[in-house]
Amino acid sequence: MFRNTVPRMLILDVFRESTVRHLTADDVYRMLVERQQPVGMATVYKVLSQFEQAGILQRNDLGQGRSVFELPMEGEEEHGHLVCSNGEVSEFTLPGLKEELSRLANAHGWRLTGYVITAYAAPAFNNNDNDTH
Numbered sequence: 001m002f003r004n005t006v007p008r009m010l011i012l013d014v015f016r017e018s019t020v021r022h023l024t025a026d027d028v029y030r031m032l033v034e035r036q037q038p039v040g041m042a043t044v045y046k047v048l049s050q051f052e053q054a055g056i057l058q059r060n061d062l063g064q065g066r067s068v069f070e071l072p073m074e075g076e077e078e079h080g081h082l083v084c085s086n087g088e089v090s091e092f093t094l095p096g097l098k099e100e101l102s103r104l105a106n107a108h109g110w111r112l113t114g115y116v117i118t119a120y121a122a123p124a125f126n127n128n129d130n131d132t133h
């Protein structure tokens, strides 16, 4: 069914071997060039999208148009991302969140199939300025 078998294997290897967990399409493209296994940018986008649809990769929107992909560990729970305006990203899981969302979906007569949660933050060291009346 899939063509582009070689690029697909190369791109999957990048995710398996990367020490960085969240990769943009640009990151993947650059890492393939560094490995001297260049794959065209259009193909990188296409393969990432195929992997996402097949549930092999998880796509997360980290805000400001920043889409990252990651390869979930086996048996790993879905996690959310807390994104700081300084560029740092922290992963989190909230106990009971999945059950709560399942209940919410059930109340609509639906079945939860997955979720993506991104929360935004900023460094907290300047919260005492311009706040007087």
Ligand SMILES: [Zn+2]
Binding pocket: 021, 022, 070, 079, 081, 091
């Ligand atoms: Zn993540």
